[in-house]
Amino acid sequence: MSTPTSTSTPEFLTSALLPVPHGFATRTGGVSEGPYASLNLGFSVGDERSRVEENHRRLAQAAGAKLGALCRVSQVHGDRVLEARGEADDALRPTLGEADGLWTEGEGSWVAVGTADCVPVLLVDPQGRRVAAVHSGWKGTDLEISARAVEALGARGSRPERLLAAVGPCIQACCYEVSPELGDRFRARFGPDVVREGVKPHLDLPRAVKASLVKAGLKPEHVDVLQACTACERERFFSHRRDAGLTGRHLNFVLHRF
Numbered sequence: 001m002s003t004p005t006s007t008s009t010p011e012f013l014t015s016a017l018l019p020v021p022h023g024f025a026t027r028t029g030g031v032s033e034g035p036y037a038s039l040n041l042g043f044s045v046g047d048e049r050s051r052v053e054e055n056h057r058r059l060a061q062a063a064g065a066k067l068g069a070l071c072r073v074s075q076v077h078g079d080r081v082l083e084a085r086g087e088a089d090d091a092l093r094p095t096l097g098e099a100d101g102l103w104t105e106g107e108g109s110w111v112a113v114g115t116a117d118c119v120p121v122l123l124v125d126p127q128g129r130r131v132a133a134v135h136s137g138w139k140g141t142d143l144e145i146s147a148r149a150v151e152a153l154g155a156r157g158s159r160p161e162r163l164l165a166a167v168g169p170c171i172q173a174c175c176y177e178v179s180p181e182l183g184d185r186f187r188a189r190f191g192p193d194v195v196r197e198g199v200k201p202h203l204d205l206p207r208a209v210k211a212s213l214v215k216a217g218l219k220p221e222h223v224d225v226l227q228a229c230t231a232c233e234r235e236r237f238f239s240h241r242r243d244a245g246l247t248g249r250h251l252n253f254v255l256h257r258f
């Protein structure tokens, strides 16, 4: 099969807080078409496999990393966090298994999670030299998977007060209408600020994630919450809710390169 071509390169958002290469990929710079245009990095959403593979190659090149060093998990909206270590070649490896968070202390390895509305969280321990990526939808946020990732790093010696976190593009409160029951549940767990009341309650997921991280020991000023809303910005992001499920996936990655 011939490799599809396009001239643009992957674009991603970054946080000034993180001292290592990382990114929250946008739609720009891939070869997928239709609802997956263009940088779809999800293999299980109905897109052509050869295009998704080419998109991964482009991402690795833009990230300045080896494709074989990319570590991913099969995401299941749980709270399991796995240790990962990549290889120093250019062959994309299968996922590590079912989990929603992963971390590494392997030099040159990079860890990533896929999203299309859910909250991507990247964690860096500059002293202990560990990095982590977390996928936190409403279920994962309810399970406080970000805190589980902080604990996993802590078990290897990372001190929570030294961790740096970036909370990436996701569906924001403007677009995330939820049931009154879910609103009540989150208000009880994370405080009144995580729900905006209107005709229907709207959930502020990144705020809940930040509350989880601070409760786990991170300093509030060490948590950078990006303001981009995946559902608002059709040109820039995939959105599962806006596109009624027929859409691509972003990858959100952080490299172990100190």
Ligand SMILES: [Zn+2]
Pocket: 171, 172, 173, 174, 175, 176, 229, 230, 231, 232
């Ligand atoms: Zn929005």
